[in-house]
Amino acid sequence: MKPKLIRTIEAMRAYRESLDGTPETLGFVPTMGGLHRGHKSLIDSCRRGSTVVCVSIYVNSAQFAPGEDYGRYPVTLEADFLLCESCGVDVVFLPREVDMYPSSLVRTVAGEPARNPGRSEGSSRPTFFRGVATVVCKLLSLVRPADLYVGQKDAQQCAVITLLCAEFWPLTRVHVVATVREHDGLALSTRNLYLDENQRAFAPRIYAALQRALREFRGGERNASKLTRAVRDCLEKEKPQAFELIYVSICGKLDILELNYKVAIPEPSERAVLICVAAKMGDSRLIDNIELVLT
Ligand code: AMP
Numbered sequence: 001m002k003p004k005l006i007r008t009i010e011a012m013r014a015y016r017e018s019l020d021g022t023p024e025t026l027g028f029v030p031t032m033g034g035l036h037r038g039h040k041s042l043i044d045s046c047r048r049g050s051t052v053v054c055v056s057i058y059v060n061s062a063q064f065a066p067g068e069d070y071g072r073y074p075v076t077l078e079a080d081f082l083l084c085e086s087c088g089v090d091v092v093f094l095p096r097e098v099d100m101y102p103s104s105l106v107r108t109v110a111g112e113p114a115r116n117p118g119r120s121e122g123s124s125r126p127t128f129f130r131g132v133a134t135v136v137c138k139l140l141s142l143v144r145p146a147d148l149y150v151g152q153k154d155a156q157q158c159a160v161i162t163l164l165c166a167e168f169w170p171l172t173r174v175h176v177v178a179t180v181r182e183h184d185g186l187a188l189s190t191r192n193l194y195l196d197e198n199q200r201a202f203a204p205r206i207y208a209a210l211q212r213a214l215r216e217f218r219g220g221e222r223n224a225s226k227l228t229r230a231v232r233d234c235l236e237k238e239k240p241q242a243f244e245l246i247y248v249s250i251c252g253k254l255d256i257l258e259l260n261y262k263v264a265i266p267e268p269s270e271r272a273v274l275i276c277v278a279a280k281m282g283d284s285r286l287i288d289n290i291e292l293v294l295t
Helices: 009-019 037-049 077-086 128-143 152-168 190-194 197-202 205-218 224-236
Strands: 004-006 026-031 052-057 091-093 147-151 173-177 243-252 273-281 284-291
Touching: 004 009, 009 128, 026 037, 026 128, 037 052, 037 077, 037 147, 037 173, 052 077, 052 128, 077 091, 128 152, 147 152, 152 173, 152 273, 152 284, 190 284, 205 224, 205 273, 205 284, 224 243, 224 273
Parallel strands: 004 091, 026 052, 026 147, 052 091, 147 173
Antiparallel strands: 243 273, 273 284
């Protein structure tokens, strides 16, 4: 069946109210469109866990800084609807900019997440988490999902959303879904569309570098500087001109606080830890991460 298409806040509110008092459980997958198998995996998890599946498609201006790719972010609405239909989505919510950001005052309400996320995405894109937190606040207060599905590919975003939900929507369960990759390890991303052939050929090196660090960790290495060096070495060897490493960081999975690099990395049983990479490849900004686990 074709999903119901909702475009206005009023229609979304009315739809949501129609579920109140019924046994339906609403699962929600927020996206910026340009849907691919990574999004599909979130939608499939949502379909398995909820009686009503809602997907939003909205390119959130507030999370883009000036000079980033807001104006040229891929829009593939027809293909997105078809994918939603084939996955059994019940509702596609396509809010309009004027509804999401009716005044510049509202844009600042969500503020920065309370914890300073140190060197990683938080300082690389200083207004990014504020923009994400703002749109998630707006969407959740309208959609009121029982279950929310987010992707591990954006691990730092997952941590911010999980902390946000714990504080403001304690009734919403957050589910983090594993990263879906191409056959060569490249994490699927809408922004991969920007890569030319040479860039696409080098891009899987990011995951290969993360795996190398993981192998060293499993081999007993607990020195954070040595692990980030291993990632850097792998990425900076024979790199194309278009490739620029933005950061390699090691942080807590739940709080995204950077580790103190002078202290040994804790064992996975004590604290879940991620290695995160961000890189620029031509016009594309790529991120990936891997959890330091023993098996
Ligand atoms: P986006 O449309 O890029 O904002 O992503 C919407 C949701 O899909 C976010 O929760 C992302 O973390 C998730 N997502 C994006 N790419 C992947 C992937 N390769 N594997 C799993 N989840 C993903």
